[in-house]
Amino acid sequence: MSTPGHVVFDSDDLDRTEEFLCYSYAPMRIGSGSRDAGARITRVATETVSADELDLHFDMSYDVDPLGRICLCDIEAGTIEDHRVAGWTESADFAPGDLFSFAPPDRPYSGRICRARYSITMLDPAVLTRVAGTEKPVKLLDHIPVSAAGAGHLRNAITYLRDQVLSAPDIGEHPLLVSTATQHLAAAVLTAFPTTASEExxxxxxxxxxxxxxxxxxxxxxxxxxxxxxxxxxxxxxxxxxxxxxxxxxxxxxTPMAYLRRVRLDHARAELKAAAPGQTTVTQVAARWGYTRPSVFTAHYRAAYGELPSRTLQDTSTKSI
Missing domain, CATH: 1.10.10 (Arc Repressor Mutant, subunit A)
Structure with missing residues (x-):
């Protein structure tokens, strides 16, 4: 998708489920002891990132070709067993509470999902390289986060991107919000996992x-x-x-990003000052300049200019009367 999109899949037919998974992720072959199995999958996505929630009421084996993306899995219920990646010497099992990377973008993998409820977040590897600012493409050196704190920060970044940004009905009108949240997710991945970026x-x-x-x-x-x-x-x-x-x-x-934020705040202030009565709101201006949360925009604005953005807008409207 080139613009943010929302998809809901709900079926008890395994053939349809396999078709949907192949279309949404990559060519794969799944097998189950039953041909009548319930599955519910929701997806919010842009061209560079997607966030899915899956609830499978059956046991399913999978055999997946390389995705070409970083694929993060967070298990809420059920298990993923006998997970194997090309180049690994041993398989791995995952249980509720585990957050991990399925496989390097260029490697196939296989395993078995056992009546699991979990989320999958996929990210274009190029975003990691951009955020890291390295000359060479960034690669993950392990599939497990380096610490519980890093995993928690990454989980929060995923939840924020999925629920607060990509799920917003008008998010297509605010590409800067999407790019900022995607960069935040990439930074969380770089913090959570050992990567080649730390070596450069x-x-x-x-x-x-x-x-x-x-x-x-x-x-x-x-x-x-x-x-x-x-x-x-x-x-x-x-x-x-x-x-x-x-x-x-x-x-x-x-930092360069702090300077960029101040420049964007200056543009937001100019927009508030130039607004005609009833033409815009603080929330709309904040969103145009990369702020999902108006409270954060208000705090940054007040720290920079010593007044609330609503006061700037109000003063402008008053002077126009």
Missing amino acids: RAGSDLDAHPQALRRAIAFIEANPHLDLTAADLAQAAGVSSRAVQLAFRRHLDL
């Missing part, structure tokens, strides 16, 4: 010079409405992502 330390202090900072700032100020990452700023500045981070820290005592 590109850039040096010598590259963190004022000229690179000026080029990055000019790029931000010309494109605040775009889905920007540190990698994009690095390309615009002609240095590494690490050098961009160092330049902002050294010369402005800010």
Whole structure:
């Protein structure tokens, strides 16, 4: 899908379920002791990320071709057993409470799902690389999170993306919200799992010079409405992502994303000031500039300008009368 979409699948026919799974994920073959089995699957998705919730009332074997995506599974009930990935020496079993990566994007896998209720979140690997700001594609080095805290943070990011962003009925009108939440999910994946990004330390202090900072700032100020990452700023500045981070820290005592947020706030403020009475709301302006939660927008706005965004809008409306 090129725009956010919502799909609900509900059937007790295994052939239809297999057809839907093949269409939604990748070519696969499933087998069960019964040809009459209940399944309910809901999906919200964009071109780069999808979040599914599945409830299967039967035991099902699976044999899946490479997905080409990072595929995260979080089990709520039931089990996944005898899970095997090409290149693994042993199989693995998963139970309620387990959050794991099914397989590397380029490897097939197989196993058995036993009357399970679980979620699947799939992410384009290119998003990880963009967010990490590395020169080489980022790969996960293990299928299990490094800590319970990392798994909890990742689970929260998945829930937020699925329930608060992709499920919103008008989310197609706010692409910046989707891209921001997707980047947040990618950052949570990078934190939760060991990856090749932690092994790459590109850039040096010598590259963190004022000229690179000026080029990055000019790029931000010309494109605040775009889905920007540190990698994009690095390309615009002609240095590494690490050098961009160092330049902002050294010369402005800010991160590049904090500077980008301030520029977006400035645009939001200008929009509030220019609004005619009844033309817009604070919530609508916040959404246009990447804020899903108006309360967060209000807190950032007040910290930056010393007043509430509703007051700015109110003052503008008052002056127009």
